[in-house]
Amino acid sequence: MKTAAHAAAAIEVLAEMASARRPASDALKNWGTAHRFAGSRDRAGIASLVYDALRHRASIAWRMGDDSPRALVLGALAFVRGKNAEYMAAAIADSPHAPEPLTEAEQHAFIHGTLDGAPEWVRGDYPEWLDSHFARVFGEERGAELSAMAERAPLDLRVNVLKADREQALKALDHLGASETPISPLGIRINLLDDGRGPPVQSEPAFLKGLVEVQDEGSQLAAMIAAAAPGEQVIDLCAGAGGKTLALSGGMNNRGQLFAYDRDIRRLAPLHERAERAGVRNLQVRSPRGQQDVMADLVGKADLVLVDAPCTGTGTWRRNPDAKWRLRPGSIEVRQNEQDAALADAARLVKPGGRLAYITCSLLPEENDDRLASFRTTHPEFTTLPAQEAAITAGLPALAAYANADGSGLVLTPKRTGTDGFFVGLMRKAG
Template sequence: MTPAAHALAAIEVLTEIENRRSPAAGALKAWGAAHRFAGSGDRARIASIVYDALRSRASIAWRMGEATPRALVLGALVFVRHADVDALAAAFAASPHAPAPVTEAERAAIAAASLDGAPDHVRGDYPEWLDASLARVFGEARAEEGAALAARAPLDLRVNALKGDRDKALEALAHLKAEPTPLSPFGVRIPLTDDGRGPPVQAEPAHLKGLVEVQDEGSQIAALLCAAAPGEQVIDLCAGAGGKTLALAAGMRNRGQLYAHDSDIRRLAPLHDRATRAGVKNLQIRSPRGAADVMEDLEARADLVLVDAPCTGAGTWRRNPDAKWRMRPSALDVRISEQDAALDDGARLVKPGGRLVYVTCSLLAEENEDRIAAFLGRRPEFAAVPAAEAAVAAGLPDLARFALPSGGSILLSPRRSGTDGFFIAVLRRT
């Protein structure tokens, strides 16, 4: 397929997303199934254009004067990828499988394009209804924070300390130009190609043998701030596919006992093979069994309980840009209820003197500081551990610079820390 054909396909996918309110991943999969002549490289390039258009949808629409799929694709090619409009016009004209020719109106919009006078939610590429929430956290910097969330995310890996160290991983991945991440001592970053794609690292021997796992540096930091230690009793209560579970296991050095649970058995399924590949030997996976309380025997026994709570995912918009446009206020209300329930469920498992770590991949105070304040109000036997103290306990004192003004929690974001957005609060049962 030619680059012009990739652009046409991206317009078709965005049209499907708009007409059917389909998630981007589903629309791309459906397009690929209906166009089997497109190879894996073609599908990856089409997906990259689609995601670039979705990341910057509001600012592209402002400059183009419309938010049609065609306008979004043209804007992504010109404003995000810095393509020359004359070259685009020539490419479209030269191929029978291409978008319609670039119009004079489109040329004029591109030539006059500016974000001068655009409101914060346009400059920051986030839904207007979230402006007040983001202003509450970031104030006058909310547009800049939003713009950072609209950039492409890096490809980060976590080195599995059960299988080797970072130097070993860097050597194994030297052909991919791997470099250390700046914050996590176990992080490795792989450069992306010009069109935002990363290499197939999951096919690399280092991954197949369990030396590295794909995990954003912010997620690594969240697991490190738990400070899981050898010999402890540790519970990952909302484990999902187990990315943080495996990070906790590495910190425990296979000593002590690690339990992983999730309310959805389907999310836990990949963890079985992942743990085997990583060499984890101290893990019990507690799958849900109907109405049975599969964690009852662990009440007040855990040194550490990690509550990686269900959330809106507002901190991961770089990777899931369509999620921000599909998000609705009612979804936030549902998540808040689930977060309160998860905190209460985790609290009963913490022994006196133990730690409860609350993590979200959200930047919204409604899901973060507000949930901790509400929890401490109804559970006075818990107290917040100062962020600086938690950072020192994790052996990463420099992370204290990401503490929120209250000093009781840490907030990471693409603009603040170069990572996905994460909120981390460490609580101790007195």
């Protein structure tokens, strides 16, 4: 299949998403099932074009003067991939499976479409209703900050210090164009393929032997700022599949005791195999058991409790651009309630003098600054650990520049740190 055929297929996928209200992944799967003749490379090319259109949906629609599936796909080719009107006209003429020929209006948009006069939500490619929320965090820079969130995410790995150092891992992955990440001393960045996918690193010997784990650099940094130390009692309270759990274990050098819990037992399932591959020996996985409080024996005993809270995921839009257009205002309140509950649950586990690390992959202040402020009101025994000092103590002084307005947390973004979006705040319980 050629460019024009990919475009026609991408238009079909976006049309199904709109009419059936399907997530992009489901619509792409349905298209593949109905078109089994398409090979894996063609399916990947179509998916890449769909996601480019979704990443830049608002700015494409502004330039094209139209937000139809056809306009979004053709606009992605023009404004994201740099294909001009002549190229597209020739590609359409050369393919039996192409969209209809370009209209005069489309050709005009290709040549003259600009973002002159566009509001910040268009420049940043995010839903208009979120504009006031992002203005609280980024002010006049919100368009530029969120525009960076519309770019493709890199493929990052974390070196597992229990089995290797970064030099060894880089050597093992040199054939993939591996390089050091800019900030994390444990990070490795892998070149993406031409279609935007990463190479199959999970099949690499370095991965199978546990030398590396797939983990965005921002997630690595968040775990480092929490600063789990050898010999401590540490709880990862919203562990999920265990990405940060494994990072914490590395920082502890397998000494002390690490507990992983998640209220959804299904999310914990991959952690067992991942921990074995990584050589983690100080981990206990606590799975939920009906109404039983499986953490009761740890109340008041933890040196560090990490809350990687459920959130809207606005910081992960580079990897899941469909999510930003599916997010609804009511989702924020739902997540706030879950975050407050997780923080309250964590508070009881922290021992006097212990620390609580609050992390989200969201950039919305309602899920970050506001949650910590609300928590400190109801739990006055906890005080903020200044974010700038936390960054320096963790050996990451470059991050000190990205503290939020009141110094209660660090805000990582693609524009600032080249990572996914994260918020990291630390508190200490009175001794």
